[in-house]
Amino acid sequence: MMLRPDLALIAEHVVPGTRVLDIGCGDGALMAALRSRSKVDARGLELDAANVAAAVARGLPVVQGDADIDLGGYPDGSFDYAILSQTLQTTRGPHLVLDEMLRIGRLAFVSFPNFAHWRVRLSLLWGGRMPVTELLPEQWYDTPNIHHVTIGDFRAFVGERGLVVEGAWFLGGGRRRGAGGANLLAEHAVFLLRKR
Template identity: 80%
Template sequence: MTLRPDLAIIADHVARGARVLDVGCGDGALMAALRDTRDVDARGLELDAANVARGVARGLPVVQGDADSDLAGYPDDSFDYAILSQTLQTCHAPDRVLDELLRIGRRAFVSFPNFAHWRVRLSLLWGGRMPVTPLLPEQWYDTPNIHHVTIDDFRAFLSRRDVAVEGAWFLSRGTRRTDAGANLLAEHAVFLLRR
């Protein structure tokens, strides 16, 4: 099974045998890869009922829940890693969700689309319309993305909250790129965080 590029980065950096909570786990692709290749005890929380069913059909412990409201019930430090992949920008209160991730996980992976990528900027500048790209395929009125975060916004947010960055990876067309100019040139970002 081939993982989405941001999920592959996360999978490569999760320690063997770790306990993981994948928040917004989709159909459980990352959880299955971690279970099968890294002997990880992975749990999932997913809003979409069809994705919950797909995860459960794979033999994964996935429950239906909402990142905005259902993380408070998890005990402090109950996981080695809490993962929020391509979900931060869909949360109603991403600041509170990040606080919860760092409370229940000793470390947190967060990945998101970079809304400052040059194609997004160009679409707004020349067309005057919200961009529709292969990575952001929805129209403005049906997108789940309610917070348009950029790499530089996220870094400033982490700095104000005294969150340490243990690792950061940037992707363009699924390929890793350097940190240089990432806010303009990277389509996606993946961060490994800790308090």
């Protein structure tokens, strides 16, 4: 099974044999890949009942839960990695979710769509409406995205919180892009973070 580009990038950087909590794991595609390729002990938390059922049907240990309220039950330092892929912008309290991730895991992967990508900017400039693209396919009134974060915003957010960026990768058109001009040219970003 082919992984989404941000998930493939995360999978590439997870150390084999580690413990992972995939928050907002969807149908468990990343967890399945990590378990088969890297012998990772992967667990999942997912809000959508249909996705939980799909992941459990694959034999994956996934529980239904909400990242905004259900991370408090996990013990401190119980995972090597906490992963939040394409979910940060849908949480009510991104800062609280990130705090919990770095309490639960030694390292945290966060991936998100970059709302400062040139296509988004152009759509707003010329059409005057919130964009609907292949990567952001919902209308403004139907989107799960409640926080429109950019790479620049996230870098500032991480800096204000005193976190260390262990790695940052930028994706456009499904392939990696350089850090220069990423806020304009990258459609997605992946950050690997740790506490100071």
